[in-house]
Amino acid sequence: MSDHTYSPAQGQSVLWMRLLLWALLILFAIWFLLPAYVVVGTSLKDLEEIRGGSLLALPHELNFSAWKHAWNEACIGVRCTGLEPYFWNSVFMALPAVFISTLLGALTGYALTKFQFRGANMIFALILFGCFVPFQVVILPMAQTLGRLGITNTVYGLILVHSVYGLAFTTLFFRNYYVTIPDELVRAATIDGAGFFTIFRRIILPLSPPIIVVSVIWQFTQIWNDFLFGASFTTGGAQPITVAMNNLVNTTTGVKQYNVDMAAALITAAPTLFVYIVAGRYFVRGLTAGSVKG
Amino acid sequence: MASLTIKNAVKRYGNVEVLKGVDIDLEDGEFLVLLGASGCGKSTLLNMIAGLESVTEGEIMIGDRVINDVHPKDRDIAMVFQSYALYPNMSVGKNISFGLEMRGVPKKERDQAVQEVAKMLQMDHLLDRKPSQLSGGQRQRVAMGRALVRRPEVFLFDEPLSNLDAKLRLEMRTEIKRLHKRLNATMVYVTHDQIEALTLADRIAILKDGEVQQLGTPAEIYDRPVNMFVAGLVGSPPMNFIEATVVRTDSGYAAEVMVRAAGADQTVLLDLDAQAADVSDRVGRKIIVGLRPEAITQAGQKAGGDAQSFPSDIDVTEATGADTLCVLHWNGKEVMARVSSGYAQIIEGTMDFAVDMSRASLFDPETEKRLD
Numbered sequence: 074m075s076d077h078t079y080s081p082a083q084g085q086s087v088l089w090m091r092l093l094l095w096a097l098l099i100l101f102a103i104w105f106l107l108p109a110y111v112v113v114g115t116s117l118k119d120l121e122e123i124r125g126g127s128l129l130a131l132p133h134e135l136n137f138s139a140w141k142h143a144w145n146e147a148c149i150g151v152r153c154t155g156l157e158p159y160f161w162n163s164v165f166m167a168l169p170a171v172f173i174s175t176l177l178g179a180l181t182g183y184a185l186t187k188f189q190f191r192g193a194n195m196i197f198a199l200i201l202f203g204c205f206v207p208f209q210v211v212i213l214p215m216a217q218t219l220g221r222l223g224i225t226n227t228v229y230g231l232i233l234v235h236s237v238y239g240l241a242f243t244t245l246f247f248r249n250y251y252v253t254i255p256d257e258l259v260r261a262a263t264i265d266g267a268g269f270f271t272i273f274r275r276i277i278l279p280l281s282p283p284i285i286v287v288s289v290i291w292q293f294t295q296i297w298n299d300f301l302f303g304a305s306f307t308t309g310g311a312q313p314i315t316v317a318m319n320n321l322v323n324t325t326t327g328v329k330q331y332n333v334d335m336a337a338a339l340i341t342a343a344p345t346l347f348v349y350i351v352a353g354r355y356f357v358r359g360l361t362a363g364s365v366k367g
Numbered sequence: 368m369a370s371l372t373i374k375n376a377v378k379r380y381g382n383v384e385v386l387k388g389v390d391i392d393l394e395d396g397e398f399l400v401l402l403g404a405s406g407c408g409k410s411t412l413l414n415m416i417a418g419l420e421s422v423t424e425g426e427i428m429i430g431d432r433v434i435n436d437v438h439p440k441d442r443d444i445a446m447v448f449q450s451y452a453l454y455p456n457m458s459v460g461k462n463i464s465f466g467l468e469m470r471g472v473p474k475k476e477r478d479q480a481v482q483e484v485a486k487m488l489q490m491d492h493l494l495d496r497k498p499s500q501l502s503g504g505q506r507q508r509v510a511m512g513r514a515l516v517r518r519p520e521v522f523l524f525d526e527p528l529s530n531l532d533a534k535l536r537l538e539m540r541t542e543i544k545r546l547h548k549r550l551n552a553t554m555v556y557v558t559h560d561q562i563e564a565l566t567l568a569d570r571i572a573i574l575k576d577g578e579v580q581q582l583g584t585p586a587e588i589y590d591r592p593v594n595m596f597v598a599g600l601v602g603s604p605p606m607n608f609i610e611a612t613v614v615r616t617d618s619g620y621a622a623e624v625m626v627r628a629a630g631a632d633q634t635v636l637l638d639l640d641a642q643a644a645d646v647s648d649r650v651g652r653k654i655i656v657g658l659r660p661e662a663i664t665q666a667g668q669k670a671g672g673d674a675q676s677f678p679s680d681i682d683v684t685e686a687t688g689a690d691t692l693c694v695l696h697w698n699g700k701e702v703m704a705r706v707s708s709g710y711a712q713i714i715e716g717t718m719d720f721a722v723d724m725s726r727a728s729l730f731d732p733e734t735e736k737r738l739d
Contacts, residue, residue, distance in 0.1 A: 257452035260419050261513075266440035266469035275465075279456035 116140060116335035123331055139332035143340060147333055149320045150309075156340055158310065159317035163297060164344075166228050166313055170235035171292045177236070178243020178288060183277050185244070186251040187259045188269065197248060203241025208301045211238070219306060226311050231303065235296045242295075243288045250284040251277065286355040294345050314341050369430035369443075369520040370395045371416070371553055377424035378411050378577075385411050387577040388425065393570075396551045400564040402600070403574035409557045410525060412574070416555060417446050417523050429520055440469070445514035446523040449530060451506045453498040453513075460485075460494035463512045470517075484512045488542075504535045511546070524556040528563065540566060561601045565589065573597050592728060595735040598657050604692065607663070607702045609656045610732065611637065613649045620646050622656050627696040628678040629717050635677050641725035644738035654738065657728035660692060663704035666719035676721040679704075695720070 107129075115123060116139050117132040145155035181200070185193050215234055216225070224230040254277070262272045303313040312320075318341045322334045349356070371393040378386040386408045393399050401409040414420040416427055418439035426433050434442050445466075453462050463484060464477045472480075485491045488508045498506055507527065514522055524543070528536045544567055547554055558564055564571050565585045573580040573588065573596075581593045592598035598606045611622035614636065621636035637656060639646055646654065666676035682701070685692040686708060693704045704720055729738040 255450055255452065257448045257450050258454065260417075261446070261448060261452035262454070262465070263419065264417060264439045264444065264446050265466035265513075267465075271469070276454050276456070 112335045112338060116332055116339055118332055120328065120330065120332060139330070140336040140340070142330070143321070143333045143337040147321050147330075147337065148324050148326065149317050150324060152310070156314055156317055156321065156337055159312055159314040160340065162228055162311060162317075163314040166231045166235070167293055167296045167344075170232045170239065170296050171289055173232070173236040174239035174243050174292050175285060175288045177240055178245075179247045179278070179281060179285070180273065181240070181244045182247025182249075182251050183273055184269075185248050187254075187256065187272075187277070197244075200241050200244050203238075204245060206241075208238075208299075212301070212305050215302075216306065226307050226309075228311060230306050231313065234302050234306065235292075235299065238302075239292050239295065242291060246284055246288050246291070247281070250281070254280060283355065283358055286352050286358075290348055290352055290356050293348050297345050369553060370428075371399075371521055371555065372428040373412075373416070373425070374428070375425035376412065376415060376422060376427060378408070378415060378420065379423045385577050386415075386423075389572075389574075389577075389579055391572055391579065391582060393553055393555070396553055398547050398554045398556065398567060398569040400568035400571045401555065401557045401574060402559065402561060402564040402571050404559060404600075407574040408577040409559075409574050413446075413523055413525055413555060413557045416521070417444055418442050443520040444523055445517055445519040445521075446525065447510045447514050447527045449526040451498075451510040451527075451530075453506055453509055455498055458495050458497060459490070459501070459509050459512075462498065462509055463494075463516050466513065466517050480516050481512075484516045487515065488512050503531055504539065507531060507535075507539055511543075515546070515550075520553065522552055522554040524554065526558055527556075529558075529560070543567060562603065565601065571601075573600060590726070591737070592657070593737050595655065595657070595730050598728060598730070602659055604660055604703050606657045606659050606728070608730070609658060609697055609700070609702065610653055611656050611698070613639070613646050613652060613654055615650055620650070622654060624656070625698050626677065627680045630680065633677075637722060637727070638675055638724050639729070642727065642729055642738075644729045646729070646738070653732050655730040655732050655735075657730055658702075658722065659726065660703040660705040661690075662723045662726040663695075663702065663720055664723075665706045665710045666721040674721040674723050676719050678717050679720050680717050693718075 111128055114130075114132055115128075117136055118126070119136055119138065122133060143156055145157045146153060147155045149156075149159070185197050219225045219230045219233070222230075222233075224233065258276055259272055262276050267275065297313075298315060299313070300315045300319070303316040304319075307313070307316070318337050321337050371391075373389055373391040376386055376389045377384065389408075389412060391399065401412060403409045411420055415422050418434070418437065422435045427435055429442060429444070453459075454465065457465065460481050463481045467477045467480060481494065482491070485494055488511060490505065490508050490512065493501065493505060493509070498509065501509065507530075510527065527543075528539050531539060540563060543556075547567075556563075556567060565588075568585055570582060570584055571588050572582045575596055581588055581597045583591075588597060588601055592601065592606075595608065599608075609622075609624055611624045614621055614623050616636060616638075618638075619640040621638050624635050624637055625632040626635045627633075666674075679695045679697070681693045682696060683694040685694075689708060690705045691708045691710070693706055695702045695704055710718070730736065731738055
């Protein structure tokens, strides 16, 4: 710190700069929050109010009927079940897929760093390559694979697809994290008599929570928000919520129900928002977590 | 307790030969220090004994059991690592008992063993803490405790003190020595610190480029180094190497050296009669005279029969407390002499030095090997 003091004139200009800065920040905050406000606001209005009032006007009352409608009454195609069954489809798809890809990524990352074998780096490079393969490339071969396995148009099929596709990313996360854990820990545990899986379970996994959080958030967001695989490999009742929401918005009978569309969008986005709010700070912590100090 | 035998151990990574046939025999209860600069293969050898690296050729035996292909956990060894390698997620107590748990020792016995070790290392009060809550010295103790608790046949130490500050290092060094005395266990200790090696070892093996240069007691290594590498590695400040010409004298042979005294180079004949080496065929040729700083000291102090004295100019003095190091100029090169501190404080300039040639080592200038 310098002990430079401002003259009154300088103090004035500093204050003005501050005010300008705050004004700009507030302006941009409004700018970016406006769409979210419109979505939330519209979802709480009824159609009458939407038609009659301004887009930016506050709703007269908190009217959750659009939410209720989107959740279990709205028609998706010809089935008027609302988003509820598709929401659970997504849950039953995302949770196992996140769990499997994270666990396999951890195991692979552990094997690649702590049990260095000939060609380990080569294999890692190949796995890394998977991060750059676009979704579209794997759609056809994946469709064939699912067909042979007989799990097309099922949640299990999507679990498999997302687990396999996510492995490249989770392996990258865990491998780069485990590189910072000293090898001597594994050597010490080996001499102590622990085997591959015991070391993983008793020594490595307990050191992993920061990177597990990263992997879980990343995978959950990816899998929950996925549209392409869901739209490609499922139809009708087995679809995940993202596809269902799209269909809901596109299924119009008579009047366009903007409030229901907005509510459906918010319901679809809610779980990822929830994950970020709950685990967000661990996410940053995990990404910046460096070496493990003994 | 058991002996440790290393027979012609070779380690290769592809075409790179890291260890080139090492032979070491350790008796039961002996303390061996592997000393060498980094990259000399000492840690590789230790890891081979531990079973963390495979043995390319040769045999490693504990007792009369060949352990080349025995899993580390079945070798009956324990190892202390440089970074301590404490499990960060476990308490100190768990850290110590982990090895026992893996071997299926019942909880009751485990707890008892941990208590015993904790008492021995005076860390009973630390058992519930996590490693991150300990100081460096305490972590070091835990690492030792983890090795001790299993009562292995052979203890392996991989530069265990190099992460400690100077004062703690001295304390732990003494502690290790005390433990060795108490347990009377076979220990192998890797270090690059020659003072650690000299103080701890029963025997020292000096490695360079994957080969054992010399294997012997600290006294042998210090007083009779087999070559100039060993002579230069051990001892601080290191041995002076003085290039000298062999000449005949009335009584036998001497090494001719130019000593700067009173501002001019004077010829001094260092008597070689006390040397076992036969230099008769080297008259008129160069040899290297190796003199430790303490073999060159103030005249009159060590007026033994062997000492000869002559004046020499003092260039610089460095006080170390008990002794003062004087830099002299012989043959145009710097030579260190060790003088009792009282002397050099008074005398700057020219002083009479006594050289104890019975403690000198002679080396061949080409092969750099000791002449005996």
